[in-house]
Amino acid sequence: MALEEGKVKIEKFDGKDFGFWKMQIEDYLYQKKLYQPLIGEKPDDMKQEEWNLLDRQALGVIRLTLAKNVAFNIVNEKTTASLMKTLSDMYEKPSAANKVHIMRRLFNLKMGEGNLVINHINDFNTILAMLESVQIKFEDEVKALILLSSLPESWAATVTAVSSSARDNKLKLNDIRDLILSEDVRRRDSEEPSSSTSSSALNTESRGRTTQKGYNSRGRSKSRAKGQPKFRNDIVCWNCDKRGHFTNQCKAPKKNKNHKKRDDDESANAATDEIDDALICSLDSPIESWIMDSGASFHTTPSNELLTNYVSGRFGKVYLADGKPLNIDGKGDIAIRTSSGSHWTLKNVRHIPALKRNLIYVGQLDDEGHETTFGDGAWKVNKGNLIVARGKKRGSLYMSLS
Incomplete structure (x- = not known):
């Protein structure tokens, strides 16, 4: 949904990427000074009527950013704190099924030939954030190795060069990310093909x-x-x-x-x-x-x-x-x-x-x-x-x- 005449846009939460939606809605509530109901405790210097109004305003903003299939599950929640807790239990709770689902997304993540590198890295970081929300964390070197292994075949030479140069040193995710982005810029500037389709032929200019x-x-x-x-x-x-x-x-x-x-x-x-x-x-x-x-x-x-x-x-x-x-x-x-x-x-x-x-x-x-x-x-x-x-x-x- 668009909030405040289109200045802020928060996509409706439909059950996917709860961590990203939660970050956005919390930032918006802080920006509009509606954050106190998130804590669930009324300040001592605030009247009960003022607190009830503030809590209801925050509750309404959150409901407006929920898709219909999600909103039905919290229709009975009357406070901001209870609503957020219910959503967290449903979509952020570190259940085994949720962990398996997110891990499967990570292991199946592969960058397609010709896809934008920046979009692939964004997808990778999103999945890592989802894993951290269910209390699964990897060492920095493991993250770097997973990112390298998700690159397509046309990046094989780059992966080999990075692996060979590391030797006994541990790879760092930030270094690998920056290297991949730099290599992508270099390929674009030099007009090198980023996919295996470079070997295709288009026989259209011959005579006879x-x-x-x-x-x-x-x-x-x-x-x-x-x-x-x-x-x-x-x-x-x-x-x-x-x-x-x-x-x-x-x-x-x-x-x-x-x-x-x-x-x-x-x-x-x-x-x-x-x-x-x-x-x-x-x-x-x-x-x-x-x-x-x-x-x-x-x-x-x-x-x-x-x-x-x-x-x-x-x-x-x-x-x-x-x-x-x-x-x-x-x-x-x-x-x-x-x-x-x-x-x-x-x-x-x-x-x-x-x-x-x-x-x-x-x-x-x-x-x-x-x-x-x-x-x-x-x-x-x-x-x-x-x-x-x-x-x-x-x-x-x-x-x-x-």
Whole structure:
């Protein structure tokens, strides 16, 4: 709830993290000079009527910060002190079941690849505070070791270096915490990947064309290993007209660029963009056209302006066909407006500012239960019986309906 015109915000206590809520409500009561009822003893120089009013005011403030499922348990408590004691007995009492629950949270705490380090450390400190509230305390070195062991695989080198440098000296939690935060800053400044996704490939900038797009007899798209062109033998070089390589890999003398004219202007524009294994899907989006790509690793966009549920951070790198790495600066969801006027929401779209193109990964659509079909001069994306998006074939590309 928000108290005093939004200046102080105390989340309603719903049965979780009692120690944190207790700290907040006590601080607020002290700030508003309503703390004396917490002690439960009336000052000698205060009249009984004044005490009763003060106690009732503090009691009301506390009740307003309780969720409904918790408030029902203290409905019969008439004083601030008795209310706080009841809550403490329920949620802070060092019972065996409560200890097991908190210990399980500690041992299962693992930082995910690409997650924010500061959030992970905050979660770690919260669990330690909960354990101390039920009278479980660890030595400082044990805390430091638990924190180190909770780091992801991409931090293995850091953990090894810290463990080796300590030798016979005991590790200190504050030192390890500061070291982890400093290392996180260094990685961000040097743009090093913070997760194992840095080895993923995004083969979108190669030149050439394919005579087979990777679809079965029914037209449904087939997936392939990341960065592995499954149909390389079917690729035809635009420079020498031979199979097996792209134009940017061709060793033959370069042809005059004024070669064979395409079927129409749209096909020519798409061809000069030199997109390998990708189908233009010109959906009516507020930003640029989207490309249906069977060779990418995930949905991507160079702009985060239209992304919702956006999470900023270092999520590794992707690599172009020429080996150039591009940083993944965040991820989120995006709603694309189709030519029919409906909206199609893509989940977990990666934000790659340097990519310059919007890609829809056919394999990810398949994983999410969509069926992408190509045939009879048209394409469509289905989700069950619902047609999400569709278009017609123009030249050698599958375009959306205008």
